[in-house]
Amino acid sequence: MLGVLVLVIGVFLGNAEGVKVIVVGAGPAGIAAATTLLSQGIDVTVLEAEDRIGGRVHSVPFGDAVVDMGAEWCHGQKNNVVYEMVKHLGVLQSSNYSASLFMSDRKVVGDQLTSDMHELFEEIYSPDGNKKQEEGVTVGEYFIKRYNESARQKFSGKDLDICLLSLDLMHHYVQSSEGAFSWFDTSANSDYRNCEGDLSLNWNGFGYKTALEVLMRKHPRVYDPSFPIQSKIQLNKVVQKISWDDGVNVSCTDGTFHTAKHLIFTPSLGVLKYKHRRMFSPPLPRHKVRAIRDLGIGAVMKVLMHFEKRWWPEEFNGYSFVWTHEHRDMLIAEFTKGPSRYGRSWLLNFMSVLPLERNPNALSAWITGDLVPEIEKTSNETLIDGLHFALDKFLGHKFNITKPDKILRTNWYANQNFRGTYSFQTTASRRMKDPSSNEILAEPLKNVQGVPTVLFAGEATHSHYYSTVHGAIETGRREANRILHFIQDAENELS
Numbered sequence: 434m435l436g437v438l439v440l441v442i443g444v445f446l447g448n449a450e451g452v453k454v455i456v457v458g459a460g461p462a463g464i465a466a467a468t469t470l471l472s473q474g475i476d477v478t479v480l481e482a483e484d485r486i487g488g489r490v491h492s493v494p495f496g497d498a499v500v501d502m503g504a505e506w507c508h509g510q511k512n513n514v515v516y517e518m519v520k521h522l523g524v525l526q527s528s529n530y531s532a533s534l535f536m537s538d539r540k541v542v543g544d545q546l547t548s549d550m551h552e553l554f555e556e557i558y559s560p561d562g563n564k565k566q567e568e569g570v571t572v573g574e575y576f577i578k579r580y581n582e583s584a585r586q587k588f589s590g591k592d593l594d595i596c597l598l599s600l601d602l603m604h605h606y607v608q609s610s611e612g613a614f615s616w617f618d619t620s621a622n623s624d625y626r627n628c629e630g631d632l633s634l635n636w637n638g639f640g641y642k643t644a645l646e647v648l649m650r651k652h653p654r655v656y657d658p659s660f661p662i663q664s665k666i667q668l669n670k671v672v673q674k675i676s677w678d679d680g681v682n683v684s685c686t687d688g689t690f691h692t693a694k695h696l697i698f699t700p701s702l703g704v705l706k707y708k709h710r711r712m713f714s715p716p717l718p719r720h721k722v723r724a725i726r727d728l729g730i731g732a733v734m735k736v737l738m739h740f741e742k743r744w745w746p747e748e749f750n751g752y753s754f755v756w757t758h759e760h761r762d763m764l765i766a767e768f769t770k771g772p773s774r775y776g777r778s779w780l781l782n783f784m785s786v787l788p789l790e791r792n793p794n795a796l797s798a799w800i801t802g803d804l805v806p807e808i809e810k811t812s813n814e815t816l817i818d819g820l821h822f823a824l825d826k827f828l829g830h831k832f833n834i835t836k837p838d839k840i841l842r843t844n845w846y847a848n849q850n851f852r853g854t855y856s857f858q859t860t861a862s863r864r865m866k867d868p869s870s871n872e873i874l875a876e877p878l879k880n881v882q883g884v885p886t887v888l889f890a891g892e893a894t895h896s897h898y899y900s901t902v903h904g905a906i907e908t909g910r911r912e913a914n915r916i917l918h919f920i921q922d923a924e925n926e927l928s
């Protein structure tokens with residue numbers, strides 16, 4: 434549908450030359466906006482704060498393949514623009530993450546119990562808002578109540594003990610899914626929609642950057658050297674001030690100024706939360722400020738570990754960890770390095786490791802929770818020692834756990850150009866309905882002549898695919914098309 438629309442608009446854009454659009458940010462939304470405009474002959478300048486493109490898509494060589502510091506999986510197939518864009522190229526494949534469970538007291542958790550608990554988790558929690566819950570209730574409130582009730586109905590004896598001890602692990606899964614510091618931050622009811630089909634398609638060791646290469650026509654299978662996107666992107670341009678009225682004036686921290694008729698702003702909700710007051714002149718309208726305040730963004734942390742010698746078996750679909758109460762309480766005295774809060778060591782925020790495609794000697798550790806900002810600041814030595822300590826605690830009786838010889842670590846929260854990983858709806862944000870807080874965030878700022886002058890794209894502006902790359906790409910195209918429609922309408926009025 435979108436493709437047809439762009440084609441139709443293309444016919445009308447004979448006079449569009451000279452219309453200049455600034456796109457702030459070269460993440461998926463910014464690149465999608467810029468490529469859509471460029472393909473219609475509109476002049477674009479993309480200002481990107483980092484020294485690289487991609488934003489929260491950041492694929493880097495590591496070990497034997499390319500790994501993702503940010504987005505890793507294409508979530509779903511039907512109505513997923515990323516899947517649609519690459520499905521004929523054979524670059525995606527299914528993942529198998531049926532993680533085995535390990536206890537800190539080294540009691541064995543059987544496969545049946547593991548799969549029953551997994552089933553219970555999925556019965557209670559799905560980010561997909563199709564499972565309607567009561568409004569005003571957080572995922573944490575809802576989950577704990579339902580989990581305790583259902584666990585007592587389904588399990589007894591030792592199995593029930595393990596199931597109840599696993600509540601922290603369930604919290605970890607929800608935090609990873611929602612990108613929130615706590616499951617009490619996120620709303621149980623939400624507008625999020627899953628795309629039907631396989632929800633964790635991976636890029637076969639080539640990284641999520643493949644999707645951006647396709648979008649930019651840089652991928653060998655769709656290569657078009659004449660498409661000028663690369664030359665339109667300026668790196669290391671941190672936009673500081675956006676003044677708008679009859680057009681936009683933009684100043685960057687390096688002292689450069691840029692002007693245009695329209696501007697599409699794509700930085701994250703985290704950036705908006707921290708910077709909107711100083712950035713926009715005139716200030717953003719109150720309802721948009723409220724949406725920025727009420728929507729949520731937290732952070733997860735990934736540590737990619739490479740080992741000289743692989744110590745885990747060939748057959749490996751991930752490990753998840755459950756601490757007993759006793760070990761949890763002792764941990765702070767047993768491993769003293771690194772941050773802690775309320776007597777809880779940071780190691781309790783590390784609960785799972787996953788395999789990495791085509792990377793037989795590498796593992797990815799997921800760290801979640803409200804200590805992530807502190808953990809992002811720890812030294813490599815503390816991180817390596819801590820992860821080694823925890824892995825040994827859970828798996829040392831089975832394998833000879835060594836320390837990684839190389840690690841890569843993320844700092845999405847500390848980085849001023851992101852201030853978080855992905856957005857979610859809070860109970861406060863859901864007080865706004867029709868338009869929702871996400872839709873309010875997406876509303877353009879129009880000048881007195883009604884010209885859409887500052888437009889907003891980026892994952893958090895999507896009404897139901899927020900938090901994802903496919904959502905971000907749709908929003909970039911949406912705002913590019915808003916400008917194209919405006920130009921078309923203006924031309925129609927003139928003729």
Ligand SMILES: Cc1cc2nc3c(=O)[nH]c(=O)nc-3n(C[C@H](O)[C@H](O)[C@H](O)COP(=O)(O)OP(=O)(O)OC[C@H]3O[C@@H](n4cnc5c(N)ncnc54)[C@H](O)[C@@H]3O)c2cc1C
Binds near residue numbers: 507508845855890
């Ligand atoms: C750890 C992690 C795992 C994830 N996993 C998945 C996944 O598996 N699947 C999935 O679909 N999604 C995943 N996501 C989410 C996905 O990466 C994002 O939803 C998506 O990249 C958002 O794109 P965007 O263009 O809206 O924002 P961004 O990617 O954040 O792009 C915005 C750009 O704006 C730039 N910018 C910021 N401030 C300024 C400024 N002042 N001046 C100029 N430029 C600026 C930034 O540097 C950035 O390049 C993950 C994200 C993270 C961090």
